[in-house]
Amino acid sequence: MSDGAATVTVRIDVMLKDEILDPQGQAVERALPQLGFEGVERVRVGKHIELRVAGGDDLAARVESMAAKLLANPVIETFVWTVERTVEPEGA
């Protein structure tokens, strides 16, 4: 990486906002009791996105920006993300 920052793995979870109907979640919720899993409620289905990107001081700003612009639609979705530091094989 140009600035010498190690590559990190970022995991982003995108979920429909609570007030948006989630018919996929409802379908899963209806299926679980048929398999004998009782008492399951509020099932929501979302997306999990993983990517590798250069770390650095502006990592948070970059991840927030890519999530807000493309990975999630702020009109209907929210996102949270975590970062996992990894060792870069060809590291400086």
Place this chain on the structure above:
Amino acid sequence: MRVPGCSDVSGIVCGVRIGVVQFPGSCDERDAVYALEVCGAEPVTLWHGAADLDGVEAVVVPGGFSFGDYLRCGAIARFSPVMGAVAAFAEAGGAVLGICNGFQVLCEAGLLPGALTRNANLRFVHRAQHVRVERRSAWTRAVAPGTVLALPIKHGEGRYVHDDVAALAAAGQVLLRYCHADGTVDHAANPNGSLAEVAGVTNAAGNVAGLMPHPEHAVDRLLGSTDGRALLGSVP
């Protein structure tokens, strides 16, 4: 740009050059071109990589599965070079119509309010559908509000959501609502669970419109309804 001798009957657009955007995965662009020709327009296909609109006087963003509908429908298409030109055209007051996937693209691009989500019943719906015209706009100039149109629908992600749909309606931005043949709007006529039975909306200015039904599939008696001409033929 009028064709000499072209009639001024509503539903006939008479030689207007209208661009039809083509993304990888679009599938209704050829029907849109055909339908616009039937309406008397001069359609021009605009490739997604084009940086300008080739001087067209209106733009149709057609249906299909742009970029495979990956991530979210329309999410990737909205960053195509041509969409930058479409956004500038819309901001300058140009008439833009998004149909089905095109509606999703315009919502993702922020040119239209709200979003389209998975049908409430999780089924891909394909059927003839009645919709009621709620207001005049660039694309409903030739149709009086209250008119009921029969148009095909075919989508899996057409459930319209908006965080304040009552305010949207009060602002006059609801263009079409799902209804019965007699024009009655109720939930039983709603094929996908859209809020307030919304089938189409406009931006605040009224020059950008999006709808889930397909007017471009309804211009020929051979295929049933010709009600699509009323919308596609509206642009002056």
